[in-house]
Amino acid sequence: DAGVTQSPTHLIKTRGQQVTLRCSPKSGHDTVSWYQQALGQGPQFIFQYYEEEERQRGNFPDRFSGHQFPNYSSELNVNALLLGDSALYLCASSPTVGYGYTFGSGTRLTVV
Amino acid sequence: GNSVTQMEGPVTLSEEAFLTINCTYTATGYPSLFWYVQYPGEGLQLLLKATKADDKGSNKGFEATYRKETTSFHLEKGSVQVSDSAVYFCAGIYGQNFVFGPGTRLSVLP
Numbered sequence: 001d002a003g004v005t006q007s008p009t010h011l012i013k014t015r016g017q018q019v020t021l022r023c024s025p026k027s028g029h030d031t032v033s034w035y036q037q038a039l040g041q042g043p044q045f046i047f048q049y050y051e052e053e054e055r056q057r058g059n060f061p062d063r064f065s066g067h068q069f070p071n072y073s074s075e076l077n078v079n080a081l082l083l084g085d086s087a088l089y090l091c092a093s094s095p096t097v098g099y100g101y102t103f104g105s106g107t108r109l110t111v112v
Numbered sequence: 113g114n115s116v117t118q119m120e121g122p123v124t125l126s127e128e129a130f131l132t133i134n135c136t137y138t139a140t141g142y143p144s145l146f147w148y149v150q151y152p153g154e155g156l157q158l159l160l161k162a163t164k165a166d167d168k169g170s171n172k173g174f175e176a177t178y179r180k181e182t183t184s185f186h187l188e189k190g191s192v193q194v195s196d197s198a199v200y201f202c203a204g205i206y207g208q209n210f211v212f213g214p215g216t217r218l219s220v221l222p
């Protein structure tokens with residue numbers, strides 16, 4: 001049973017560009033959350049998607065947006081990249097009922 | 113807002129030493145509590161969890177007890193190994209989302 005799959009694993013972007021990160025949740029999970037982990041810090045909650053809608057949002061600017069598809073997979077989009085957006089982006093999935101929070105291995109984004 | 117605080121690292125121990133990493137949490141709603149471990153270049157792995165007061169989570173020799181009176185969830189291991197070297201994160205679920213501590217880097221020397 002595959003866990004949470006994220007792609008790509010690494011990428012480098014230039015300041016001002018836009019980036020899209022992808023996440024496939026664990027089988028049986030319908031809720032996807034995104035976290036940003038800056039170097040040397042704990043992960044910070046960006047937003048959560050359920051039933052193709054953003055259900056909750058952390059303290060991140062509108063440059064960060066997302067989408068959830070009917071198959072429960074999700075994308076995180078970041079516009080107008082800043083150097084400070086360089087981080088490990090973690091996706092986590094969970095089921096509606098019961099506990100089963102599973103994290104992916106993350107996408108490491110470097111903005112130069 | 114809600115917060116999780118843990119001891120600052122890095123922590124350096126000799127193999128077979130006793131480990132304690134302190135963690136305290138905001139008691140709003142008495143969240144479920146977790147310890148996650150992150151090895152270099154990898155994502156987060158669940159180490160253990162506890163969902164209510166006095167619960168003890170345990171895994172791979174690590175233990176943590178959910179203390180309501182002290183709002184704490186300290187991580188302990190009686191005898192650490194070199195392979196335990198990693199960053200450890202304490203976290204709580206508030207509503208639907210995790211709030212993480214800043215992480216504690218542990219280095220175990222042979």
